Amino acid sequence: MHQTFDAALGINLLHANQKGAEHNRAHFDKWGITCFNIMSSPGAGKTVLLEQTLAALKDKLKIAVIEGDMTTELDADRLRQYGVPVFAINTGRSCHLDSKMVAGGIHQLEHQYNPSDFDLVLVENVGNLVCPAEFEVGEHAKIALLSITEGEDKPLKYPVMFQEADCLLITKMDLAPYLEVDINRIAANVRQMNPYATIIPVSAKTGEGLDVWFDWVKSQVASQNQPLLDAAIASR
Ligand SMILES: Nc1nc2c(ncn2[C@@H]2O[C@H](COP(=O)(O)OP(=O)(O)OP(=O)(O)O)[C@@H](O)[C@H]2O)c(=O)[nH]1
Ligand SMILES: [Zn+2]
Numbered sequence: 040m041h042q043t044f045d046a047a048l049g050i051n052l053l054h055a056n057q058k059g060a061e062h063n064r065a066h067f068d069k070w071g072i073t074c075f076n077i078m079s080s081p082g083a084g085k086t087v088l089l090e091q092t093l094a095a096l097k098d099k100l101k102i103a104v105i106e107g108d109m110t111t112e113l114d115a116d117r118l119r120q121y122g123v124p125v126f127a128i129n130t131g132r133s134c135h136l137d138s139k140m141v142a143g144g145i146h147q148l149e150h151q152y153n154p155s156d157f158d159l160v161l162v163e164n165v166g167n168l169v170c171p172a173e174f175e176v177g178e179h180a181k182i183a184l185l186s187i188t189e190g191e192d193k194p195l196k197y198p199v200m201f202q203e204a205d206c207l208l209i210t211k212m213d214l215a216p217y218l219e220v221d222i223n224r225i226a227a228n229v230r231q232m233n234p235y236a237t238i239i240p241v242s243a244k245t246g247e248g249l250d251v252w253f254d255w256v257k258s259q260v261a262s263q264n265q266p267l268l269d270a271a272i273a274s275r
């Protein structure tokens with residue numbers, strides 16, 4: 040159930056959320072932090088991907104996680120084992136994170152750490168293929184996951200998430216031999232919605248594609264920090 044259903048109320052709600060997202064992004068930009076909003080339907084593999092990403096990159100980049108879940112801290116506890124700050128946000132009855140909730144995580148980061156030390160904030164959104172895509176949280180890139188068990192038609196049936204994504208991970212590739220699923224069809228359906236997104240097939244189980252994902256993450260962080268580097272060089 041959703042408040043955005045009422046058109047007038049919905050416009051106000053999205054407008055207020057947008058302002059909050061810009062505020063959050065201004066914080067991230069000031070601190071030189073890149074922020075990703077990671078979205079998918081429930082169980083597509085967001086937390087496993089975050090576990091692998093933390094394992095591979097936590098010594099190269101300083102990373103914090105903002106973990107959205109409706110009621111539990113199960114995912115947050117899994118990620119805390121990697122020794123990075125994890126700020127758990129319970130959304131209660133809401134099926135997505137909004138910019139105000141993420142601001143709560145940002146303020147914890149600000150009060151407990153020196154935020155300028157951080158390079159990357161990973162936001163795991165609530166598992167839902169529809170609503171998270173409507174609510175910006177102040178991210179620099181939207182990452183969508185689609186597992187191959189969900190069906191080739193999902194980009195066509197739930198277009199907004201796929202239109203908005205900067206990077207689309209097709210997950211659980213290790214299961215392809217057991218399913219009657221055409222990976223090329225999935226990719227073509229994504230392309231129909233979004234000609235520009237980077238598409239990376241991955242398997243957290245076999246490791247397929249993960250290096251391509253890690254390289255993409257590192258390149259995003261590097262390009263986000265380019266203006267700061269340029270300013271530092273120019274001021275010398
Ligand atoms: N075979 C296979 N299973 C996977 C892969 N990635 C994740 N899984 C399994 O899929 C299930 C859900 O993974 P999670 O990472 O918890 O999914 P999630 O998107 O974080 O789920 P929610 O937070 O509940 O939305 C778990 O049982 C994982 O082990 C993969 O690449 N291959
Ligand atoms: Zn999760």
Ligand SMILES: [Zn+2]
Binds near residue numbers: 040134
């Ligand atoms: Zn909803």
